[in-house]
Structure formats: structure tokens, C-alpha cells
Amino acid sequence: MRKVDRTEAAPEDLSEKGGQELLDAITHFEGNPANPESFDFKRYKLKSVKDALEKMFHGKCAYCETFYASSQPLDVEHFRPKGAVAGESDHRGYWWLAMVWENLLPSCIDCNRKRNQVTPKGDTSQVRLLEETAGYSASATVGSGKKDSFPLAETGVRASKRTDQITAEKALLLNPCEDDPKLHIRYFFDRERPVSFVLANELAGDPDFTGADGLSSKGATSVHVYGLNRLRLVQARTRLLRRLEFLADLAIDLKLLAEKLKGSADPDIKRAGVQVDGFGDRTLVELIEMCAEDQPYSAMAQSWMREFQERLEAVV
Structure with missing residues (x-):
């Protein structure tokens, strides 16, 4: 709500x-x-x-x-x-x-x-x-x-x-x-x-x-x-929560990999790091869109997002 x-x-x-x-x-x-x-x-x-x-x-x-x-x-x-x-x-x-x-x-x-x-x-x-x-x-x-x-x-x-x-x-x-x-x-x-x-x-x-x-x-x-x-509602919110967690882990992994690749002296690897960083940003945008007010269970998603932002800042 x-x-x-x-x-x-x-x-x-x-x-x-x-x-x-x-x-x-x-x-x-x-x-x-x-x-x-x-x-x-x-x-x-x-x-x-x-x-x-x-x-x-x-x-x-x-x-x-x-x-x-x-x-x-x-x-x-x-x-x-x-x-x-x-x-x-x-x-x-x-x-x-x-x-x-x-x-x-x-x-x-x-x-x-x-x-x-x-x-x-x-x-x-x-x-x-x-x-x-x-x-x-x-x-x-x-x-x-x-x-x-x-x-x-x-x-x-x-x-x-x-x-x-x-x-x-x-x-x-x-x-x-x-x-x-x-x-x-x-x-x-x-x-x-x-x-x-x-x-x-x-x-x-x-x-x-x-x-x-x-x-x-x-x-x-x-x-x-x-x-x-009620069970079906908990299940519906949980399905969304699991998708949010999956994308969150993916975004963090992509951002960490991107930083590692961009630190390479090899220009090709460095360019690959920039591309991977872009994939991470796109994943973060998807997470933000899933928390918009016109999306289902947005109050839960926004509450989750506040916790995720703290997690993201701690590792990236």
C-alpha cells in the first residue's frame, strides 16, 4: 500500500x-x-x-x-x-x-x-x-x-x-x-x-x-x-522480490567486473570494461523502473530499493 x-x-x-x-x-x-x-x-x-x-x-x-x-x-x-x-x-x-x-x-x-x-x-x-x-x-x-x-x-x-x-x-x-x-x-x-x-x-x-x-x-x-x-499475495510479492534480487546481484557483478576490466592496460579489455559497465547501468535502470509508482507492489519495491542502494554503495 x-x-x-x-x-x-x-x-x-x-x-x-x-x-x-x-x-x-x-x-x-x-x-x-x-x-x-x-x-x-x-x-x-x-x-x-x-x-x-x-x-x-x-x-x-x-x-x-x-x-x-x-x-x-x-x-x-x-x-x-x-x-x-x-x-x-x-x-x-x-x-x-x-x-x-x-x-x-x-x-x-x-x-x-x-x-x-x-x-x-x-x-x-x-x-x-x-x-x-x-x-x-x-x-x-x-x-x-x-x-x-x-x-x-x-x-x-x-x-x-x-x-x-x-x-x-x-x-x-x-x-x-x-x-x-x-x-x-x-x-x-x-x-x-x-x-x-x-x-x-x-x-x-x-x-x-x-x-x-x-x-x-x-x-x-x-x-x-x-x-x-494472504498466501497468493505473498507469493506474488515474493516473485517480484526474487526478480529484484536477481537483477541486483547481476548489476553488482557487472559493475565490479567493469571496474576490474577498465583497470587493465590493454585497450581492448578496457573497452570491454566500458561495455560491461553500460550493461550494469542498464540493469540498474530496469530496477528503478520496476519500483515506479505505476508498477505492481511499488511500495514494497521502493522499500527494497532503499536497502539495495545501501548495499550497492558498500560494494561499488
Whole structure:
């Protein structure tokens, strides 16, 4: 998950038609209808909304950064769920935000819908995963996916009607357009056996979102609810990680060989060294391009790149 600035303005037809839908919803939900659950929200499904969200997130899920376009339809996800809140049977959901641009995100099916996912075993809050990496290949079936989940910090106050202040809620789920995920989650890399897990980050000075273990409860909750360590997702990130590691080793070997060849007194060998150096530079460019924001799992790749740069400087 990476920070994304909501630079795209609300599509014009969402602004135009969403206003009328809100008025209809107010009449429906505040008029004590016989069947309050029957309201049919339509405006968030507009093609212009989907197109704008895809553009803003480069066709990737807002939560796990998987390209969804080639394998599954886009789910327009309501960050604050529109129809219900899990565990609160008397809550009608944040229906007044169903057509609000700032509440809409693109999501893959696995992050958005409740599904049983095979997940590597470990503490479900991700607190002890580092100590348990030796057994990461063990797995269990875990229910994950956001759907109508929207947990709050203990100090938060749930908004139950449109006049309530949602800023007082203190949501325990990360919104990539409002939060900086790097403050709450981090990526763990095992270079001996390349594998990529998402962990809750250490968080200090924020009593609302810091657990007793000193880790971000917002990060831990998001990892669990969104299923960011579900097996297939870990496997997809790990495939990318292994390719990054392969190219990194290749780049370092090429640069070291180039320096050795360029130090030769033989002009032909020296020219060969320049060519090898160029191959090393091209490999480094490929690594940089793989970490671009429009690429899958870019937050993980950029985190890896920061570590690789330190490794590169130490040997080249």
C-alpha cells in the first residue's frame, strides 16, 4: 500500500447526479421507510468514477497494489461502508457517503470482499511474525476482506448519522488517500529465502494508534482486515522480490567486473570494461523502473530499493 494524493477531482457526472442521489437517500433513510435497506445506490458505479479511480491508482488495488484489470473487474470500494457496519446490527452504514468522491477507492475482490484466504501462520496482529519466519511456510485458512468492516480505536466515537463528525471516529483502517502507510506498515525481506511479508510498524507518540507492544494498531488491523499477507499475495510479492534480487546481484557483478576490466592496460579489455559497465547501468535502470509508482507492489519495491542502494554503495 502506498500514499496516493487524491489529485483527481470528482467526475462531473458524479457531482451532478450524486447530489440528487444524496437528497433521495436523505428522504429514504430519514423518513423512517418500511424497508430502509432497499435503497439502490447507483452513482458510485458510474463509468466516469471507475475511470478516474483507475487513473489515480494506475489500475491497481488501493490496498494491496495488485493489477486487477487483467484478471477481475474493479470493485468501487466504500472506505466507510455504505450499507452496514460489521458487529453493529443497529448501524445502517455510512449511507450519506455512498456517493461522495472522497469515500471511494478502487479495490480488488480479495481485499474488498469477505473470503477465506490461505494465510501463512503467525500472530494475526503481525506482532510476532519476525520471530516466526522459520515456519512461514505453514499456513491456515483465515477470513479476511474488508466488506463492511470498519473498526475504530478505543477512543473513537462512531458516526451514526450524517450530522456526526467522522473525524472523531479514529478509524483503525488505513486509507491511502488520507494516511501515509509507511508510518504504520513496513515490509520484511528474507534475503536467504526471498519472501515478502507486511508487518505493523513501530509507532511512537500516538496513544490512539499505538498498541501495548509499541506497534501501530492501525497498521496491524489493516494488514489483518485487508488480508495483506494472504498466501497468493505473498507469493506474488515474493516473485517480484526474487526478480529484484536477481537483477541486483547481476548489476553488482557487472559493475565490479567493469571496474576490474577498465583497470587493465590493454585497450581492448578496457573497452570491454566500458561495455560491461553500460550493461550494469542498464540493469540498474530496469530496477528503478520496476519500483515506479505505476508498477505492481511499488511500495514494497521502493522499500527494497532503499536497502539495495545501501548495499550497492558498500560494494561499488
